[in-house]
Amino acid sequence: MRFLVLLALASLCAGCASVTRGWEEQIAISLTPSGVEAVVSGSSYPAPCITPCAIKIKRNDEISIAFNKEGYEPQVVTLTREIASTGAAGFAGNLLLGGGGGMVVDGASGAAMDHKPNPVIVTMQPVAPPRPKPINRRPPAKPVS
Numbered sequence: 001m002r003f004l005v006l007l008a009l010a011s012l013c014a015g016c017a018s019v020t021r022g023w024e025e026q027i028a029i030s031l032t033p034s035g036v037e038a039v040v041s042g043s044s045y046p047a048p049c050i051t052p053c054a055i056k057i058k059r060n061d062e063i064s065i066a067f068n069k070e071g072y073e074p075q076v077v078t079l080t081r082e083i084a085s086t087g088a089a090g091f092a093g094n095l096l097l098g099g100g101g102g103m104v105v106d107g108a109s110g111a112a113m114d115h116k117p118n119p120v121i122v123t124m125q126p127v128a129p130p131r132p133k134p135i136n137r138r139p140p141a142k143p144v145s
């Protein structure tokens with residue numbers, strides 16, 4: 001009887017990650033200085049945005065975000081994918097409830113994954129000014145007599 005009660009509770013608390021978390025997530029992007037275009041590579045929804053902004057991506061996308069602004073060093077941030085604790089719970093829910101099909105869907109869709117870092121926070125570094133050329137301070141040549 002206890003097993004049935006635990007199983008019933010597990011079915012209420014757990015579900016496949018595709019259902020509980022979805023296949024997409026929002027990534028917030030904050031940049032200093034603001035107003036810089038964020039160019040997203042690898043997204044199923046390619047759309048640049050002007051910082052600060054948020055982008056919608058699929059959880060299984062491999063993402064990098066490039067930032068370029070005149071007077072600053074270019075920056076590229078590559079996001080990693082990690083199994084989220086809530087995604088792992090949903091994935092485990094498939095196991096408890098005998099949902100082998102749900103495990104396949106969650107694995108293929110990336111529903112159990114989150115991108116890191118989120119939010120993406122970047123401080124761009126100013127380009128170093130060019131070094132001045134050294135001044136040649138040789139004494140004047142003596143006239144030949």
